[in-house]
Amino acid sequence: MNNNVDVIVIGAGGGGPVIAKELAEKDIKVLLLEAGPWYGNKNWPNPNENKGGVSSTSDDDLSIELLRKQFTDLEEDMNDVITGKFRWGPANRNESPWDINTPQKGFAWQNSGIGGTTLHYFANSPRAYPEAVNGVWPISYDELIPYYEKVEATLPVSPAPSTPKEELFYYGAKKAGWNEIDTLNVREPGYRPQPAAILPPDPRINEPGFNLAENPVGCTLRGHCINGCNVGLTVEGVAKRSTLVSYIPLALKTGNVEIMPNTFVTKVLTQETPNNGLQAVGVRFRNTWTGEVGEAHSKVVIMAAGAIETPRLWLNSMLPKNPWVGKGLINHWFDCLAGIYEEEDLIRVLGVSDIKPYVGQNAAARFDYPGLGVIQIFGVSPGLYSSMLYSTSGKGYHFLSEKHYQTPWDMEGMIVGEQLKEFMRYYPRTLAVLIFTDDEVNINNGVTLDPKIKDENGFIPVVRYYPSKKDKEKRDKLAIIAADIFRKSGAKLVIRSNWPPGIFIHAQCTMRMGYVTDNNCEALQVKRLYIADNSVQFNGLGGPNPTLTTQALATRSAEKIINKYF
Amino acid sequence: MHNKQNKGYVEKEYDNDIIIYIEDTFKALADAIVPWTPTLGKIFGVIQSYGAQALYTDEYTIYSLNYFEIPLALPTAQMLDVAASELMNLSQNKQYQNDRIYPMEGSFAFLLPKDRFRAITLLEDLNINLTQLPMPYKNNPGLVLSMTSALNRFVTMGYYSEWWAYGTTRLDSPNKRQLEAFPISWEQVDYPGPSYGYKVFRGYLINEFTD
Ligand SMILES: Cc1cc2nc3c(=O)[nH]c(=O)nc-3n(C[C@H](O)[C@H](O)[C@H](O)COP(=O)(O)OP(=O)(O)OC[C@H]3O[C@@H](n4cnc5c(N)ncnc54)[C@H](O)[C@@H]3O)c2cc1C
Numbered sequence: 001m002n003n004n005v006d007v008i009v010i011g012a013g014g015g016g017p018v019i020a021k022e023l024a025e026k027d028i029k030v031l032l033l034e035a036g037p038w039y040g041n042k043n044w045p046n047p048n049e050n051k052g053g054v055s056s057t058s059d060d061d062l063s064i065e066l067l068r069k070q071f072t073d074l075e076e077d078m079n080d081v082i083t084g085k086f087r088w089g090p091a092n093r094n095e096s097p098w099d100i101n102t103p104q105k106g107f108a109w110q111n112s113g114i115g116g117t118t119l120h121y122f123a124n125s126p127r128a129y130p131e132a133v134n135g136v137w138p139i140s141y142d143e144l145i146p147y148y149e150k151v152e153a154t155l156p157v158s159p160a161p162s163t164p165k166e167e168l169f170y171y172g173a174k175k176a177g178w179n180e181i182d183t184l185n186v187r188e189p190g191y192r193p194q195p196a197a198i199l200p201p202d203p204r205i206n207e208p209g210f211n212l213a214e215n216p217v218g219c220t221l222r223g224h225c226i227n228g229c230n231v232g233l234t235v236e237g238v239a240k241r242s243t244l245v246s247y248i249p250l251a252l253k254t255g256n257v258e259i260m261p262n263t264f265v266t267k268v269l270t271q272e273t274p275n276n277g278l279q280a281v282g283v284r285f286r287n288t289w290t291g292e293v294g295e296a297h298s299k300v301v302i303m304a305a306g307a308i309e310t311p312r313l314w315l316n317s318m319l320p321k322n323p324w325v326g327k328g329l330i331n332h333w334f335d336c337l338a339g340i341y342e343e344e345d346l347i348r349v350l351g352v353s354d355i356k357p358y359v360g361q362n363a364a365a366r367f368d369y370p371g372l373g374v375i376q377i378f379g380v381s382p383g384l385y386s387s388m389l390y391s392t393s394g395k396g397y398h399f400l401s402e403k404h405y406q407t408p409w410d411m412e413g414m415i416v417g418e419q420l421k422e423f424m425r426y427y428p429r430t431l432a433v434l435i436f437t438d439d440e441v442n443i444n445n446g447v448t449l450d451p452k453i454k455d456e457n458g459f460i461p462v463v464r465y466y467p468s469k470k471d472k473e474k475r476d477k478l479a480i481i482a483a484d485i486f487r488k489s490g491a492k493l494v495i496r497s498n499w500p501p502g503i504f505i506h507a508q509c510t511m512r513m514g515y516v517t518d519n520n521c522e523a524l525q526v527k528r529l530y531i532a533d534n535s536v537q538f539n540g541l542g543g544p545n546p547t548l549t550t551q552a553l554a555t556r557s558a559e560k561i562i563n564k565y566f
Numbered sequence: 567m568h569n570k571q572n573k574g575y576v577e578k579e580y581d582n583d584i585i586i587y588i589e590d591t592f593k594a595l596a597d598a599i600v601p602w603t604p605t606l607g608k609i610f611g612v613i614q615s616y617g618a619q620a621l622y623t624d625e626y627t628i629y630s631l632n633y634f635e636i637p638l639a640l641p642t643a644q645m646l647d648v649a650a651s652e653l654m655n656l657s658q659n660k661q662y663q664n665d666r667i668y669p670m671e672g673s674f675a676f677l678l679p680k681d682r683f684r685a686i687t688l689l690e691d692l693n694i695n696l697t698q699l700p701m702p703y704k705n706n707p708g709l710v711l712s713m714t715s716a717l718n719r720f721v722t723m724g725y726y727s728e729w730w731a732y733g734t735t736r737l738d739s740p741n742k743r744q745l746e747a748f749p750i751s752w753e754q755v756d757y758p759g760p761s762y763g764y765k766v767f768r769g770y771l772i773n774e775f776t777d
Pocket residue numbers: 010011012013014015016033034035036109110111112113114115116117118120121122123124125226263264265266304305306307309310313505506532533534535545546547548550
């Protein structure tokens with residue numbers, strides 16, 4: 001390992017690889033340290049079984065054959081939150097996951113590994129709503145646009161294709177009176193295809209002679225985005241553009257990046273300087289297989305460990321106190337609704353008798369409403385589907401709840417027993433949506449350290465989130481709109497899960513720009529320390545999925561770092 | 567179907583009666599969430615009868631709970647029992663389930679399925695004396711909430727995913743498991759399993775985004 005580099009990046013998830021690639025393309029030497037395993041790399045042929053190599057510096061190390069073997073498309077194997085390959089834990093699956101204390105109903109859903117949480121994200125890549133940024137953020141929306149464009153071109157992002165489930169949603173949204181929109185900069189409510197970081201399907205995909213098994217280029221609509229996606233001729237050609245297959249190969253191609261997986265950073269090292277005060281000089285880390293501890297030094301350190309682990313690392317490193325470190329957590333307070341359809345209604349609208357939620361990209365159509373948030377359809381394999389739709393609620397069990405006056409949905413809460421099995425029998429005729437609320441920043445929400453419980457990486461994080469009254473109103477409005485779209489498209493039964501607030505999927509804003517960092521994402525209190533993950537966002541973007549904005553900001557920060565320090 | 571495995575997934579050092587107690591409690595939980603449904607079976611074919619017990623979903627739940635740094639299956643079972651006793655104290659249970667004999671004390675497993683959910687609801691609403699709970703739940707409302715809200719997800723994830731089909735390898739290290747069958751639950755919901763892709767492309771709502 002080269003332990004004297006120009007820049008150290010901590011975390012290879014949604015943000016880290018982007019800033020690493022941007023810097024390395026300008027001939028800056030980067031060391032990227034990642035806590036979790038590396039899939040699809042020859043130096044780790046069995047990444048969950050033994051420690052393998054130390055680092056990788058070349059895209060020759062990437063192997064699509066290994067990736068195909070490792071990303072099995074089996075949801076428990078890939079996505080079990082405790083033992084799955086995509087969990088928050090060490091590479092060695094015989095060990096326990098790492099603990100995040102969420103002292104309320106819910107859990108934090110994030111991954112370790114090269115690619116981080118983008119390993120299983122849906123690759124939905126919308127921009128922020130302009131009105132959530134302009135006059136609100138310390139920088140303007142116009143300032144973000146060129147960086148959005150660069151990321152959109154690099155991933156790349158394009159409109160998602162339709163399969164029956166998307167058509168059904170568009171049909172319902174149109175009948176409900178909403179407009180079709182086709183813009184990246186959304187200012188009015190409407191429905192549109194997902195801006196997807198997924199390579200479009202081969203136009204010949206429907207031809208009888210077209211062989212899907214022969215690893216075609218582009219998406220084959222097989223619905224395993226959440227389980228990783230391994231469709232492609234090379235790692236960098238894989239259809240779903242997690243950073244594992246997009247930015248990481250590009251970073252390696254520069255020849256200026258060394259990437260070490262299985263390396264948990266436990267402390268940011270600083271030094272007091274006479275002229276510039278406190279500044280970052282390197283990191284201490286721990287190998288997750290051997291427990292060996294090491295240090296590396298650099299001119300600049302970039303934290304990209306995610307909205308929970310970045311503040312945790314700041315606090316465990318005893319960096320200066322700042323009331324906003326860890327605070328202001330945005331969560332997009334999610335919800336789920338499902339609509340169950342009869343065969344004849346589907347035939348009438350679509351010409352086919354089911355929509356098969358496991359077919360097509362996992363989330364290819366959306367409805368945007370600046371001022372309220374987002375509704376987007378999703379369809380995944382049955383274990384995840386049933387757990388998200390019928391087994392997660394802040395409202396308890398449906399059969400125990402008191403009958404309410406007229407609600408726009410037929411049922412609310414968890415579904416169990418014979419009814420659950422009945423509903424799951426309708427799985428091929430069930431359309432589901434996720435709701436993301438445009439929730440408000442509140443300094444009382446966020447990440448602190450557990451005062452007592454430590455793991456091998458330091459005191460564990462405690463994450464708390466309570467929505468405001470306004471957040472609740474917005475979420476309810478979105479649920480009413482979603483229920484109406486279901487009805488208009490012919491759903492016979494509409495079920496609202498009503499998720500509790502404590503499920504962390506879009507955690508953001510815990511190290512806010514303007515409060516913890518300056519407008520260029522450099523920490524106010526520690527020079528040469530930057531942040532390049534969801535935590536640095538100023539607010540929840542109005543509801544849109546956060547990753548593209550994190551990637552745009554990381555692209556911008558790379559420019560600022562080069563101008564200031566290189 | 568599959569052979570029973572060694573009991574290591576429960577906890578190697580436990581006595582047999584504790585093991586049976588844990589197993590019965592999680593059978594009762596899994597069974598309530600995904601029951602044996604002969605009625606569905608009669609109408610839609612026998613495959614629709616199978617429930618969580620036939621698919622060893624209780625084992626999946628125990629295995630998952632014991633995978634944490636502190637094994638959680640035993641304290642979670644005990645927590646469910648405290649809730650069940652509280653339910654009975656409050657006389658909120660509708661009736662005992664008498665047609666099953668559980669060898670250990672374990673009031674949760676004695677309850678009718680519907681009352682099991684009433685007991686869990688007491689926990690979810692923190693309507694329970696938290697000092698009576700075992701460690702690490704004792705006086706720890708946050709953990710009580712996050713764990714009880716996960717129980718249903720554990721069961722449905724275990725049941726509707728491929729886990730049961732790992733067959734005799736299901737309790738092995740996650741790296742060593744092999745699919746030995748086609749999951750019954752997938753047949754129930756008409757999920758064909760992973761595929762190379764689907765020829766159902768229907769074009770694009772729009773071809774390009776504007777600015
Ligand atoms: C099921 C699911 C679907 C999603 N779908 C979408 C979507 O479609 N679109 C979208 O925009 N967002 C989506 N998200 C959210 C998205 O995954 C995140 O916004 C994004 O990954 C955040 O990037 P990040 O860099 O902040 O954090 P992460 O991606 O979580 O990356 C942080 C990385 O840092 C590593 N790390 C943490 N601590 C340390 C340490 N101390 N030392 C070394 N390494 C460390 C972690 O292992 C991880 O790899 C989804 C999330 C989930 C759970």
